[in-house]
Amino acid sequence: MRDIAGASELTAIVLTGLRKRFAAGGTVALDDVSLEVRAGEIFGIVGRSGAGKSTLIRTVNLLERPDAGSISVLGQDMLALDDAGLRAARRGIGMVFQHFNLHSRRTVAQNVAFPLEVAGLSSAERRARVDEILPLVGLEGKRDAYPAQLSGGQKQRVGIARALASRPGILLCDEATSALDPETTQEILALIRGLRSRLDLTVLLITHEMGVVKAICDRVAVMEAGRIIEQGRVFDVFTRPEQATTRHFVSEVVGHSVPEATLARLPEPGPGEVRQLAQVIFAGPNSTRAVVSEASRDFGIDINIVSGRIDEIAGEPFGVMALAAYGPEEKVRASLAWMRRLGLTVQELPA
Numbered sequence: 001m002r003d004i005a006g007a008s009e010l011t012a013i014v015l016t017g018l019r020k021r022f023a024a025g026g027t028v029a030l031d032d033v034s035l036e037v038r039a040g041e042i043f044g045i046v047g048r049s050g051a052g053k054s055t056l057i058r059t060v061n062l063l064e065r066p067d068a069g070s071i072s073v074l075g076q077d078m079l080a081l082d083d084a085g086l087r088a089a090r091r092g093i094g095m096v097f098q099h100f101n102l103h104s105r106r107t108v109a110q111n112v113a114f115p116l117e118v119a120g121l122s123s124a125e126r127r128a129r130v131d132e133i134l135p136l137v138g139l140e141g142k143r144d145a146y147p148a149q150l151s152g153g154q155k156q157r158v159g160i161a162r163a164l165a166s167r168p169g170i171l172l173c174d175e176a177t178s179a180l181d182p183e184t185t186q187e188i189l190a191l192i193r194g195l196r197s198r199l200d201l202t203v204l205l206i207t208h209e210m211g212v213v214k215a216i217c218d219r220v221a222v223m224e225a226g227r228i229i230e231q232g233r234v235f236d237v238f239t240r241p242e243q244a245t246t247r248h249f250v251s252e253v254v255g256h257s258v259p260e261a262t263l264a265r266l267p268e269p270g271p272g273e274v275r276q277l278a279q280v281i282f283a284g285p286n287s288t289r290a291v292v293s294e295a296s297r298d299f300g301i302d303i304n305i306v307s308g309r310i311d312e313i314a315g316e317p318f319g320v321m322a323l324a325a326y327g328p329e330e331k332v333r334a335s336l337a338w339m340r341r342l343g344l345t346v347q348e349l350p351a
């Protein structure tokens with residue numbers, strides 16, 4: 001597991017040893033999950049359907065109570081709170097949902113004001129708060145519209161405004177963009193990122209899309225079968241994924257497939273030789289080494305560069321290259337092992 005040191009008094013959410021099973025003998029939804037989210041960061045939890053993401057994020061505001069473990073949010077022990085304390089704590093934790101969960105018979109302004117009404121704010125206070133928040137989500141012209149008159153992206157803007165109405169320090173996003181098209185997804189992610197800075201928010205989000213993580217998160221945890229199997233800075237997880245599941249998620253975004261037509265044009269291996277395709281991710285201190293020429297010289301093999309491009313995460317560049325190595329099998333293997341020792345991520349692809 002990667003280094004998660006550096007977590008300090010600036011930690012906004014601390015989950016420790018969380019366990020949850022929905023029924024005796026049933027699936028373990030959370031299996032000893034511990035996680036720290038630092039103040040001001042956007043932390044993503046990614047995993048396949050059923051991995052336990054929803055259960056986990058819902059423990060933060062106790063929509064789901066764990067069977068064991070502890071939950072601290074902004075220094076408060078959530079499991080020690082009485083009902084009134086929990087209601088107050090929840091006002092400090094906004095939540096955005098995949099399907100927006102808007103009241104269809106309430107206007108935009110009324111939807112946004114709803115949690116304030118529940119919290120007992122006067123109508124003048126509610127109006128002031130709605131006036132303050134709608135421009136932040138770009139909906140100042142829509143206050144009297146009904147949800148049915150809005151696009152998906154606009155509906156989610158209402159959902160975000162409602163989540164922020166009680167001026168929370170924490171924003172939980174439960175697959176907030178999964179019901180949106182790719183362009184609208186990018187707009188909503190940019191909005192969340194902007195609000196994080198403007199309002200000093202800490203954001204915890206769950207998603208099954210690594211693209212969301214790449215676009216917006218500072219750190220990420222990968223969940224599988226109720227456990228966190230890997231976590232770290234997004235750049236590190238993308239460029240040096242440690243677990244097979246993580247590599248799979250990363251490859252969805254970084255992309256490693258070699259087009260059939262390109263494959264068909266590659267030379268066949270000579271007698272006694274193999275052809276091994278591999279994706280190599282270059283990042284870190286060895287990323288500028290002449291790896292391909294060094295490998296072919298030192299191992300006496302031939303390397304064809306099939307494709308290559310430079311990508312970036314939060315302004316940090318990394319290279320992704322597909323190559324075809326030709327030579328005696330043990331030399332090809334040794335060259336790929338050498339690249340791994342240099343700290344490059346090498347994934348063998350089917351030829």
Ligand SMILES: Nc1ncnc2c1ncn2[C@@H]1O[C@H](COP(=O)(O)OP(=O)(O)OP(=O)(O)O)[C@@H](O)[C@H]1O
Pocket residue numbers: 022023027028029047048049050051052053054055056208
């Ligand atoms: N209310 C519930 N009652 C019984 N089992 C549940 C309940 N909620 C979740 N589970 C089970 O717990 C496990 C984790 O589910 P969870 O919804 O947290 O996963 P997820 O990663 O969020 O997946 P998805 O994206 O499909 O929601 C699954 O096996 C699920 O069937």
